Amino acid sequence: MTAAQLPLPLDLPPALGRDDFIVGAANYAALALIEAWPVWPAPVVSLSGPAGSGKSHLVAIWQGRAGGRTIAASSLTEAGVDDLAAAGAVAVEDVDRGTYDDAVLFHLLNRARERGTSLLLTARGPVSGAGQLPDLVSRLRAAHPVALAAPDEALLAQVLVKLFADRQLTVGRPVIDYVLPRLERSFAAASGFVRALDDLALSTGRPVTRQLAAQILRDEAVADAGGEG
Numbered sequence: 001m002t003a004a005q006l007p008l009p010l011d012l013p014p015a016l017g018r019d020d021f022i023v024g025a026a027n028y029a030a031l032a033l034i035e036a037w038p039v040w041p042a043p044v045v046s047l048s049g050p051a052g053s054g055k056s057h058l059v060a061i062w063q064g065r066a067g068g069r070t071i072a073a074s075s076l077t078e079a080g081v082d083d084l085a086a087a088g089a090v091a092v093e094d095v096d097r098g099t100y101d102d103a104v105l106f107h108l109l110n111r112a113r114e115r116g117t118s119l120l121l122t123a124r125g126p127v128s129g130a131g132q133l134p135d136l137v138s139r140l141r142a143a144h145p146v147a148l149a150a151p152d153e154a155l156l157a158q159v160l161v162k163l164f165a166d167r168q169l170t171v172g173r174p175v176i177d178y179v180l181p182r183l184e185r186s187f188a189a190a191s192g193f194v195r196a197l198d199d200l201a202l203s204t205g206r207p208v209t210r211q212l213a214a215q216i217l218r219d220e221a222v223a224d225a226g227g228e229g
Contacts, residue, residue, distance in 0.1 A: 016056070016057050016060035016061070017060075017061075017064070018061050018064065020057075020162065021054070021057055021058070021061060022155060022158045022159055022162055024151060024152060024154065024155030024158070025149070025152060025155070026053075026148060026149040026150060026151045026152065026155055027053070027054055027058075027148050027149075027155075029146055029147075030047060030049075030054075030058055030146045030147070030148050031058065031061075033045060033144075033146050034058050034061055034062045034065075034120075035061075035065070037062060037065055037066055037089075037118065038066070038118065040118065040144065041144045042142065042143060042144035043112070043113060043116070043117075043118055043119065044109065044112075044118075044119040044120075044121065044139075044142065044143040044144070045118075045119070045120050045121070045143060045144045045145075045146065046121045046122075046123065046126070046127040046140070046143040046144070046145045046146070047059075047120060047121065047122045047123075047146055047147075047148070048122070048123050048124065048125055048126055048127065048145065048146075048147045048148065049124065049147060049148025049149075050124060050148070050150070050186060050187070050188060051124065051187070051188045052186070052187035052188035052190070052191045053148040053150075053186075053187045053188075054148055054187065055093070055122045055148065056093065056122075059091045059093060059120060059122060062089070062091060062120055063089070063091060066088070066089035066118060067087075067088060067089055068087040068088050068089030068090050068091070068117075068118075069084055069087040069089070069090050069091070070090075070091040070093065071084065071090070071091070071092055071093070072092075072093050072094055072098065073092050073093065073094050073095040073097070073098055073100050073105065073130075074094070074097070074098030074099055074100050075100075076092070076100050076101070076104045076105060076108065077104065078101070078103075078104050078107065081104060081107050081108050081111055082111060084108055084111075084112075084117075085108060085111035085112045085114070085115045085117050086115060086117070087117060088117055088118070089117065089118045089119075089120075090108075090112065090117060090118070090119050090120070091119075091120040091121075091122065092105070092108070092119065092120070092121050092122070093122045094122060094123065094124075095121050095122065095123050095127050095130045095140075096123035096124055096125055096127065096129065096130040097123075097124070102131050102132055102133035102136045103133060103136075105131070105136060106131075106133055106135055106136040106139060109136070109139045109140075110139075119143075121140075121143060126145065127140045127143060127145075128140045128141045128143075150185055150186055151185065151186070151187060152185075153180055153185075156180060156183070156185060156187075156190060157176055157180055159187060159190050160176055160179065160180075160190055160193075160194065161176065163190060163191060163194040164194055164198075164208075167194065167198050169198060169201075169208055171208050174210055175208065175209065175210050175213050178210045178213060178214070179193070179213050179217070182217050183217070193216060193217075193220070196216050196219075196220070197212060197213060197216050200212060200215065200216060
């Protein structure tokens, strides 16, 4: 492979089992609540956190325990509410994103309560800010909230190792130690960095090294500087 060649889009699906979930101070409370099901403090739980913080992974863990269904809020329809409410456990992802009818989500919350169905709602911020319909906002505020925080350095290091492993890459600790103090302290930044580093390694035929990592960090810094103003 020459440097001019582009890597094929061979992204592998992330490992989303319970054993693959990395626990730290940022997500311990959220995981504990997921694993406490069905003994929840409320029939509706809202899980919030920034992009890439592990919401979908926790949903997958919950679905492994509870069964049921997972659906994007933007895919909700009035015709599908009764089937969802009968599922026993339903995760509705990204209630603060996309376009959907507030009345449909309100109807789902009511029907799920009638059927004794557990609901897990995910969003990047508090779910109470997702609705415009006053009755829906009231229902969302009644949900039990749990939030995912930004990772500390120890957790971010483990996340980097996992992200590399998801791409079947073995990366030495010196590379991780070099990257940590130079990388934005967020899961989204870690994911984007690992993707870019993997793509560069594939396109150039070079191993993942500290020098290659430094090149990605420099490129990202230049891109960020170019976007300012």
